Amino acid sequence: MSDLPSVAVGGSQGAAVGDYVQILKPRVMSLVVFTGLVGLVLAPGHLHPVLAAVAVLCIAVGAGASGAINMWYDRDIDAVMRRTMARPLPAGRMNPGEALGFGCVLAVWSVVIMGLAVNWVAAELLALTIAFYVFVYTIWLKRRTPQNIVIGGAAGAFPPLIGWAAVTGDIGWGGLALFAIIFFWTPPHFWALSLYRAGEYERAGVPMLPVVSGTRETKRQMLLYTLVLWPVTLAPWLLGIAGPAYAVCAAGLSLLFTGTAVQVWRDGTDRSARQMFQFSLLYLFLIFSLLLLDHVGGGRW
Amino acid sequence: MAAERRDERERTTRARNRALLFVLLGLVALFYVIAIVRMSGG
Numbered sequence: 001m002s003d004l005p006s007v008a009v010g011g012s013q014g015a016a017v018g019d020y021v022q023i024l025k026p027r028v029m030s031l032v033v034f035t036g037l038v039g040l041v042l043a044p045g046h047l048h049p050v051l052a053a054v055a056v057l058c059i060a061v062g063a064g065a066s067g068a069i070n071m072w073y074d075r076d077i078d079a080v081m082r083r084t085m086a087r088p089l090p091a092g093r094m095n096p097g098e099a100l101g102f103g104c105v106l107a108v109w110s111v112v113i114m115g116l117a118v119n120w121v122a123a124e125l126l127a128l129t130i131a132f133y134v135f136v137y138t139i140w141l142k143r144r145t146p147q148n149i150v151i152g153g154a155a156g157a158f159p160p161l162i163g164w165a166a167v168t169g170d171i172g173w174g175g176l177a178l179f180a181i182i183f184f185w186t187p188p189h190f191w192a193l194s195l196y197r198a199g200e201y202e203r204a205g206v207p208m209l210p211v212v213s214g215t216r217e218t219k220r221q222m223l224l225y226t227l228v229l230w231p232v233t234l235a236p237w238l239l240g241i242a243g244p245a246y247a248v249c250a251a252g253l254s255l256l257f258t259g260t261a262v263q264v265w266r267d268g269t270d271r272s273a274r275q276m277f278q279f280s281l282l283y284l285f286l287i288f289s290l291l292l293l294d295h296v297g298g299g300r301w
Numbered sequence: 302m303a304a305e306r307r308d309e310r311e312r313t314t315r316a317r318n319r320a321l322l323f324v325l326l327g328l329v330a331l332f333y334v335i336a337i338v339r340m341s342g343g
Contacts, residue, residue, distance in 0.1 A: 016313050017320045050338045054331070117335045 015098060019088035023071045023099055024064030024106075031284070032063040032159045038288045039163025039178050042241055042295050047118070047167045054117045055166040059159050062110035062126045066133040066155070068103030072096055073138050077204040083197060114166075122166040129158040143205065146212040153186030154179075160288075177235040178291075184232050185284050188222040188261060192277035195219075196270035222276075223261040230254045233287055246294040250287055257283050 036059040040052055047055070071078065071089055079090035088094035107130050115123030137152030157179045164175030194201055194208040195215060201208040210218045233254055237247035260276040267273075 014310060014313050015317075017316050020317075020320075048338050050334055054335060057331075113331075113335075117339070 015088060015094035019094050020102060022088055023068045023094065023102070025067030025071075026064075028067060028156075029060050029063050031281075032156070033060045034285070035178070035182060035288055036060075036159035036163040038292050039160030039175055040166055041163075041292060042160075042174060042178070042236075043164040043167035043172065044174075045167045051118055052166070055114065055122060055163065058110040058114040058118070058123075058126060059162055061106050062114075062130050063159070065103045065106035065110060066130050068099050068106065069130075069134045070138045072099040072103060073134070074142075075099075077143075077206060080204045081197075081200040083200065114162075118166045119169050121169050121171070122162050125158060125162045125165050125171075129155055129162065132158070144207065146207050146209040148207070149190040150187050153183055153190075156186055157182035173239050174236065174241040177232075177239055177241070178288075180232045180235060181229070181287060182284065184225055184228050185280065188225045188229075188257075189277065189280040189284075191218050191222050192264065192273045192280060195264070195273035196277075219261070219265045223258070223265055226254070226258040226261040229257065236291060242291055242294045243298075246290050249290050253283055253286055253290075 033056055037056055040047065040055060071087060074084075075087075075089040075096060078084035078087050084090065089096060089099055107127075111123050111127045111130070114126050133152070133155035137148065137155055141148040141152050160178035160182070161171060161175040164172055164178070168175075191209055195210050195218060198208065198210040198215070202211045209221065230251065233250040234247055236242040237244065237250070242250075257279065260272070260279050263272040264276050
């Protein structure tokens with residue numbers, strides 16, 4: 001079998017199907033799909049269910065493409081961080097060119113299909129999201145500034161806006177409100193992680209806020225962002241795309257989120273930061289679930 | 302050892318080819334459905 005295609009890497013067996021799935025960052029993808037779906041459901045208007053499914057598929061594939069290109073570019077720093085060193089590229093199971101090619105093909109595919117099947121506004125937003133994640137976050141900001149995930153976080157906030165645009169064909173205030181929720185949620189979410197991974201980020205040369213400005217300043221900013229989330233999560237109610245029941249629940253969740261930030265502020269150990277990171281995931285999931293529930297139930301729940 | 306590695310590599314390649322086949326068939330089905338929906342004014 002010496003005439004096998006030259007896909008094997010560094011004496012390994014070559015990339016397996018699971019490796020291709022792994023470089024798409026399926027966990028990130030699931031959150032992106034969910035928030036994109038909520039944007040699609042909440043948007044005024046109607047989209048054929050098949051086309052809605054295609055839109056969600058394109059958002060998922062576009063997010064996966066961004067993840068693959070990110071893993072290609074960051075393979076050097078992934079190799080020195082414990083959390084990422086088992087990924088297919090740093091582990092030597094996949095050739096860098098394969099990952100880049102795979103990511104680029106999927107990126108083009110997702111944008112073209114979104115444009116042809118759904119509409120070109122959603123496709124342009126998807127292209128912007130991929131470009132923003134790859135060029136602005138991964139290549140430009142990530143290794144240069146502690147504000148990397150503040151500005152770069154916009155890439156993760158686009159999916160509900162894309163979902164919204166898939167239905168309406170434009171960018172509405174409702175879509176922007178959903179965008180803002182994820183945008184302001186991202187910094188405290190990632191800084192909670194970087195608080196207990198600061199050593200790894202420092203070794204990898206990534207200037208995360210705890211590395212550059214210290215834990216005290218990071219905790220202060222995390223707390224401030226959770227306070228900003230109070231009015232931001234109420235925006236869907238103020239804009240009339242969610243009812244008062246949503247507003248009450250969202251306020252309660254934001255209070256809990258701020259509570260976890262206060263705990264992090266007071267706690268000198270990593271424990272509360274880990275708890276806050278876990279809660280931040282639940283928080284975003286619940287906020288978007290509430291929006292969905294409120295819409296499906298017509299605000300009568 | 303070398304034979305084992307060769308078998309493993311063959312298995313990986315075969316699995317990858319099968320996955321690619323499913324993806325291509327899925328794409329054909331997807332384009333077909335999209336075309337039907339768009340032609341029916343969806």
